Amino acid sequence: MGIAEQMGRTLQRTSISTNIKERLDFSCALFGPDGELVANAPHIPVHLGAMSNTVRWQLKYWGNNLNKGDVLVTNHPCAGGSHLPDITVITPVFDEGKVVFFVASRGHHAEIGGITPGSMPPLSKSIWEEGAAIKAFKRVEKGIFQEEGIVKLLQFPCSDESAHKIPGTRRLQDNLSDLRAQVAANQGNFPNQRAH
DSSP states (O other): OHHHHHHHHHHHHHOOSHHHHTSOOEEEEEEOTTSOEEEEOSOOHHHHHHHHHHHHHHHHHHTTOOOTTOEEEEOOGGGTOSSTTEEEEEEEEEETTEEEEEEEEEEEOSOOOSSSTTSOOTTOSSGGGGSOOOSOEEEEETTEEOHHHHHHHHHOOSSOTTTOOOOOOSOHHHHHHHHHHHHHHHHTTOGGGOOO
16 A cells, blocks of 8 residues: 555656646556556545456456566556546566566546547547547557657547547647656656666
8 A cells, every 4th residue: 555655646746737736636556467456545436446457458458468668558448447538557567577566557637639628528429539548558668658659649539530530639748747647656666667
């Protein structure tokens, strides 16, 4: 619990959005190598209840394709997410080449695109109208930030750009800053795991 609480303090200090920094709309937790919850800080219950499903979904999706220095990002409901503004950042922690546990932080981003600002439109008919929907992406791969890839996912929420003219995020720099804060929160406790 102490590690999860420290993760939360790091996330609050390093984030820039009102939702995370002031409203404390985030959660942090540790998970075993099978994705089961081990410990969490007393954050948002709806986040914590779904995060095990998120970690297990990513573990199944990536399989043996996880490496030291990888950091995963997802927000898609079919991948264990809640609503799209809640973006989850998952970091596998390795010892002697094997994943020994995962740490994860889920934060409510104020804007991720969609047909209305705030990314929670009441009249949406498809998930793309609510904003960027990310099933699985390596935000950091082997210690290298994948800036171009995450920018593309946030700016073009629908994979079929010709068929849909759905706006991407209206606050890209805020998203990138808060995602960096989530990565920092996950890795601040494990210096040998840090991304470059």
